[in-house]
Amino acid sequence: MAGGWSRDGAVQEQIDSTVEDALKRARSELPRGESRRHCEECGDEIPRARREALPGVRLCIVCQNECDKRRTAFSGYNRRGSKDSQLR
Known part of the structure; x- marks a missing residue:
């Protein structure tokens, strides 16, 4: 169900995009x-076991x-399309 100006599935697209961004950042x-x-x-x-398990490791445990x-925690972007989130 779409709400306001958003189309059906827009919320799930925002969630998927946020998860994809987090995965890209973590992999990088x-x-x-x-x-x-x-x-x-x-x-x-x-x-040696740590070096073999994690190629490219630079620090000890x-x-x-x-x-x-x-x-620090990464907050990401505010992807909500609500008017309230844009006004803050």
Whole structure:
């Protein structure tokens, strides 16, 4: 059911687009290339199993966890078509 000026299925298209954008962003952040033997942050050796499981890894597990904690949440775009969301 369409509401206001939107056509049928518009809400689902917005949801799908938001999910696709999030997937693209997450995939772009994945490490690529050859893994480092030593962590860029602390210099500790990165275990072989981690290097093989995640090609392109640059940080040890401890430093990666700290990096993940510092990372801020991504809010994305306001894709809602309602007049209220556009006026805020």
